[in-house]
Amino acid sequence: MNTGAMRRAQLVSPFGVGAMSVLVNGTSVITAGLDYWYRPDDASTMALEEYQEHDWRLEARLQVSEFRLPPDFRRRGQGTDNRNVKLTVPVLRFPRWCFCMFCKRLEMSTLTMQQPVVCKDTKHADWKHKPRMSQVPFVAICTAGHLDDFPFDKWVHRAHHPTCNGTLRLKSLGGGGLEGQRVVCDKCENDRNLRGITQARFVNGEERTTLSDQLASPDNPFFCTGARPWLAKMEGACDLPIRGALRAAGNVYFPKVESSIYLPRKEGAVSAEMHELMRHPAVSGTMRTLHSIFGSGLDVNMLREQLLKNVPPELFGPIADEELIAGYRDLLGVDEKEPETGEEIDAELLTGDDEWRHPEFQHIRQTPKDDFLTTTDPGSHADLDDFLERIRSVDILRETRVLRGFTRVRDDVLKLSVGKSLLRRKPLAPVQDWLPAYVVKGEGIFSSSTQHASLSGRRAPKCELEHKKLPITTAK
Numbered sequence: 164m165n166t167g168a169m170r171r172a173q174l175v176s177p178f179g180v181g182a183m184s185v186l187v188n189g190t191s192v193i194t195a196g197l198d199y200w201y202r203p204d205d206a207s208t209m210a211l212e213e214y215q216e217h218d219w220r221l222e223a224r225l226q227v228s229e230f231r232l233p234p235d236f237r238r239r240g241q242g243t244d245n246r247n248v249k250l251t252v253p254v255l256r257f258p259r260w261c262f263c264m265f266c267k268r269l270e271m272s273t274l275t276m277q278q279p280v281v282c283k284d285t286k287h288a289d290w291k292h293k294p295r296m297s298q299v300p301f302v303a304i305c306t307a308g309h310l311d312d313f314p315f316d317k318w319v320h321r322a323h324h325p326t327c328n329g330t331l332r333l334k335s336l337g338g339g340g341l342e343g344q345r346v347v348c349d350k351c352e353n354d355r356n357l358r359g360i361t362q363a364r365f366v367n368g369e370e371r372t373t374l375s376d377q378l379a380s381p382d383n384p385f386f387c388t389g390a391r392p393w394l395a396k397m398e399g400a401c402d403l404p405i406r407g408a409l410r411a412a413g414n415v416y417f418p419k420v421e422s423s424i425y426l427p428r429k430e431g432a433v434s435a436e437m438h439e440l441m442r443h444p445a446v447s448g449t450m451r452t453l454h455s456i457f458g459s460g461l462d463v464n465m466l467r468e469q470l471l472k473n474v475p476p477e478l479f480g481p482i483a484d485e486e487l488i489a490g491y492r493d494l495l496g497v498d499e500k501e502p503e504t505g506e507e508i509d510a511e512l513l514t515g516d517d518e519w520r521h522p523e524f525q526h527i528r529q530t531p532k533d534d535f536l537t538t539t540d541p542g543s544h545a546d547l548d549d550f551l552e553r554i555r556s557v558d559i560l561r562e563t564r565v566l567r568g569f570t571r572v573r574d575d576v577l578k579l580s581v582g583k584s585l586l587r588r589k590p591l592a593p594v595q596d597w598l599p600a601y602v603v604k605g606e607g608i609f610s611s612s613t614q615h616a617s618l619s620g621r622r623a624p625k626c627e628l629e630h631k632k633l634p635i636t637t638a639k
């Protein structure tokens with residue numbers, strides 16, 4: 164079985180959807196698309212609310228209704244509680260090509276192969292234990308995020324659709340580098356080294372790759388076929404040049420992670436208890452339904468009435484009208500300025516980092532008091548007055564980090580819809596859509612000088628805010 168353990172946060176980044184990693188047994192795998200997450204053997208044990216997280220600003224920015232933490236693995240529940248047992252994040256075996264260390268034979272396995280691949284070459288016919296094959300170090304990538312097996316059979320035969328079906332071998336002949344790696348066909352005796360397979364150049368402003376141009380001939384280029392093995396789709400549509408890459412190379416996967424510091428819509432309006440209550444599917448479900456009917460015009464009495472009807476009364480303690488409606492607004496992101504037409508296209512490219520971070524900076528430098536964001540003024544020594552404009556002790560802070568897609572070949576701009584389309588087979592409407600995330604609860608020190616502001620974590624080993632600079636400049 165292909166199993167392995169990974170830290171949950173790593174399943175958002177760096178080993179999120181579409182990323183390759185190596186399991187402890189040496190198998191190279193790719194993290195499967197979001198359609199395959201949270202699929203327990205027994206659907207009745209699924210309790211999704213445990214993994215749901217909200218950050219209204221980030222939800223609006225990424226056009227989703229919620230975020231989800233990667234599941235933790237629990238073999239069995241506690242007592243009779245079987246919720247979320249044996250939930251895993253699936254991976255697929257990739258690359259599919261493997262080769263034999265002894266006879267160099269190349270063999271194509273499958274994405275779902277779970278047993279080790281054994282070499283069936285006649286060279287080991289008399290071996291008691293047939294050798295296990297290893298996966299090849301080469302893959303092929305394109306700038307649209309596709310990832311394919313390296314086309315060894317096509318490359319050695321210099322043909323898009325080779326007719327020869329001879330046994331292939333991947334031989335390494337000293338000298339190092341790709342030049343020393345050769346693909347050889349037993350039957351037709353074609354023999355070709357891998358020189359140049361990772362190369363690309365610009366010709367008249369258009370990018371061309373050696374693999375596409377030289378596989379057959381420059382007049383008959385071999386283009387990407389749009390393979391997305393993490394979605395178990397090895398065919399698609401794409402006509403971009405494709406290039407070879409080492410599967411461990413840095414240009415194979417660039418995760419796009421968006422981060423947000425939770426800012427209360429209205430400071431102190433929604434307590435931690437109210438946030439917790441809204442994790443209950445009966446509460447969030449009722450709020451969502453009402454939102455689809457009434458939007459921002461929902462009356463608090465109607466909200467209370469419907470919640471009392473749908474939510475077990477023991478959950479629903481005394482909550483003031485103001486908090487109830489504030490919770491509703493926070494969960495559904497209502498009161499947000501609707502994007503005007505024309506802004507929508509820009510939204511695809513997301514707002515700049517400075518613009519996005521500015522409200523966070525604005526909030527933290529005040530002294531907010533909220534169950535999810537609290538900072539205080541510890542005061543500073545008079546000697547520092549010339550250097551520091553203000554210091555804040557950040558007592559409670561909540562950062563959500565979300566994977567919204569990835570690029571390959573280079574760390575490029577990625578449109579929102581394109582990034583999402585790489586993460587799952589079928590796109591979801593924003594009201595159902597979600598993205599994988601993890602939440603970091605931290606604390607730290609915020610200081611701003613006349614030059615810059617910075618936020619650094621302390622006493623919170625998992626806090627990743629250390630040295631993070633808020634990209635703003637502030638005048639005294």
Ligand SMILES: [Zn+2]
Nearest residue numbers: 263266282284
């Ligand atoms: Zn062999």
Ligand SMILES: [Zn+2]
Nearest residue numbers: 327329348351
């Ligand atoms: Zn051949």
Ligand SMILES: [Zn+2]
Nearest residue numbers: 305309387401
């Ligand atoms: Zn492609």
